[in-house]
Amino acid sequence: MITMDDIVREGDPVLRENAEEVSLPPTDEDKHILGEMLQFIKNSQDEEIAEEYNLRAGVGIAAPQIGISKRMLAVHFTDFKDKEYSYGLFNPKIISHSVEKTYLPGGEGCLSVDREVPGIVPRYARITLRATTLEGDEVKLRLKGYAAIVVQHEIDHLNGIMFYDHINSENPQEIPDNATSAD
Numbered sequence: 440m441i442t443m444d445d446i447v448r449e450g451d452p453v454l455r456e457n458a459e460e461v462s463l464p465p466t467d468e469d470k471h472i473l474g475e476m477l478q479f480i481k482n483s484q485d486e487e488i489a490e491e492y493n494l495r496a497g498v499g500i501a502a503p504q505i506g507i508s509k510r511m512l513a514v515h516f517t518d519f520k521d522k523e524y525s526y527g528l529f530n531p532k533i534i535s536h537s538v539e540k541t542y543l544p545g546g547e548g549c550l551s552v553d554r555e556v557p558g559i560v561p562r563y564a565r566i567t568l569r570a571t572t573l574e575g576d577e578v579k580l581r582l583k584g585y586a587a588i589v590v591q592h593e594i595d596h597l598n599g600i601m602f603y604d605h606i607n608s609e610n611p612q613e614i615p616d617n618a619t620s621a622d
């Protein structure tokens with residue numbers, strides 16, 4: 440199982456690399472890894488397991504965060520409208536997005552960042568995504584609000600971008616004019 444010991448922390452160059460496309464159909468090894476990533480996220484949200492294995496809670500993880508520079512990510516969460524999202528995705532690609540932006544009022548956290556980095560992280564409010572799921576289906580997902588934020592945070596990891604790269608260093612709490620809070 441994946442534990443916090445497998446999570447690469449900021450400073451490791453793999454987090455600043457452009458991850459490689461996964462060749463499709465995915466190999467059994469790639470499917471196993473992505474399945475383990477999804478299981479880690481579920482475990483991190485289970486009070487007993489998280490306590491037992493000292494896991495930090497997250498709703499998403501990208502392969503570079505376990506030292507694998509491949510375009511794979513896993514998300515598992517319920518959004519503010521109680522819609523469940525549980526996906527392992529290969530080669531996710533944002534094919535269109537809104538002009539409007541959104542953000543988490545509490546800022547963002549990252550399993551690879553062992554410190555609080557306060558500030559508003561502006562993200563597209565709505566995205567349309569193409570990807571291949573863990574089950575091998577090619578999907579086109581239209582995401583908004585929290586789901587859009589989480590997936591953009593994880594796709595950033597595939598492009599060597601950390602959430603704090605988006606924070607306005609002059610005024611971290613500044614809310615961009617075309618941004619509304621996700622809640």
Ligand SMILES: CNC(=O)c1cccc(C)c1Nc1nc(N2CCN(c3ccccc3Cl)CC2)nc(N2CSC[C@H]2C(=O)NC)n1
Pocket residue numbers: 483484496497498499516543545546547548549550555556557588589592
């Ligand atoms: C510094 N301030 C903050 O972190 C922050 C502070 C307040 C509010 C928010 C909303 C913040 N922000 C933030 N909170 C989260 N969680 C809320 C708690 N939750 C969770 C915790 C326990 C059990 C189950 C679960 Cl579900 C896990 C997820 N997650 C992310 N991110 C950024 S997008 C990827 C995602 C991620 O998985 N990060 C590890 N940001």
Ligand code: NI
Pocket residue numbers: 548549550551592596
């Ligand atoms: Ni992260």
